[in-house]
Amino acid sequence: MSIIGDDTGTRIARRLRLERDARGWSLADLAERSGVSKATISKIEREELSPTAVILVRLASAFDLTLAGLLVRAEGDGAPPLLSRAADQPVWRDPATGYSRKQVFARPDHPVEVIQVEMPAGKKVVLPASSYARIRQAVWVQSGQLVIIENGERNVLAAGDCLGFGAPAETTFANETKSPCTYLVVLARS
Numbered sequence: 001m002s003i004i005g006d007d008t009g010t011r012i013a014r015r016l017r018l019e020r021d022a023r024g025w026s027l028a029d030l031a032e033r034s035g036v037s038k039a040t041i042s043k044i045e046r047e048e049l050s051p052t053a054v055i056l057v058r059l060a061s062a063f064d065l066t067l068a069g070l071l072v073r074a075e076g077d078g079a080p081p082l083l084s085r086a087a088d089q090p091v092w093r094d095p096a097t098g099y100s101r102k103q104v105f106a107r108p109d110h111p112v113e114v115i116q117v118e119m120p121a122g123k124k125v126v127l128p129a130s131s132y133a134r135i136r137q138a139v140w141v142q143s144g145q146l147v148i149i150e151n152g153e154r155n156v157l158a159a160g161d162c163l164g165f166g167a168p169a170e171t172t173f174a175n176e177t178k179s180p181c182t183y184l185v186v187l188a189r190s
Contacts, residue, residue: 012056013045015074019063034062035128052096053125061130066187068106068113082107097123104184115185117173119146124174132168137187139163139173144181147174157183 020030027038034041036058043049051059053067060070075090084105091102097120104114119125124147139148140162148155151169165171175181 009047009050011074012051012071013047015070016041016059017045019065019070019073023063030059030062034058035130050095053094053099053101054096054127057127057131061128061133064134066106066113066135066189067101067131068103068115068187069108071103072106072108082110094125097125099123099125111189113185113187113189115187116142117183117185119144119173119175119181119183121175121178121180124172126170126172129168129170132165132171135187135189137165137185139165140184140186142182142184144175144179145177146181146183147176148172149174 016030020027023029025033027041030036030041031038036055040049040051040055041059044051044055056070057067060067063070065073071090071092089102089104091100093100099120100118102116102118104116106113106115139146139157141157141159143159145159146157148157148163149172150165151167151171155163157163
């Protein structure tokens with residue numbers, strides 16, 4: 001398993017620049033489309049700042065990509081194989097919360113993605129509605145307890161519980177316990 005972190009910071013920085021250049025966008029254009037400041041984008045591209053999950057989601061959404069799509073593109077050119085071996089599934093850690101995101105399966109030419117997330121005890125991530133544009137997803141808790149607040153509705157999920165998401169809305173994923181929580185995210189592009 002490869003850890004997406006220090007060595008992939010360079011790849012993420014390069015990929016952001018490539019995506020921006022391919023569209024002919026300036027830093028200001030990407031900032032306007034993503035809601036991320038020009039200064040922050042510039043620091044990420046210069047590898048002076050490690051982006052959080054929330055920032056990466058906003059940037060990916062601006063490019064009409066999922067977070068997984070952006071990370072897959074950052075990891076390398078060419079389509080990954082249909083078989084996703086456990087040892088080859090990249091893991092990315094959010095520097096703000098410490099949560100880890102393992103890309104179990106993702107291909108640019110396949111409509112389904114599978115992600116395994118471990119949310120540390122007492123941590124939360126709030127993702128903007130734009131993260132859910134053009135996708136449908138379900139979260140299936142494998143261990144621990146997860147609180148999901150979507151569109152103002154609070155759901156507490158225990159191991160084995162699964163929640164399907166509605167229309168795009170700001171969503172909070174929180175582990176309010178003293179133990180880690182592991183869950184799978186299954187999403188399909190619409």
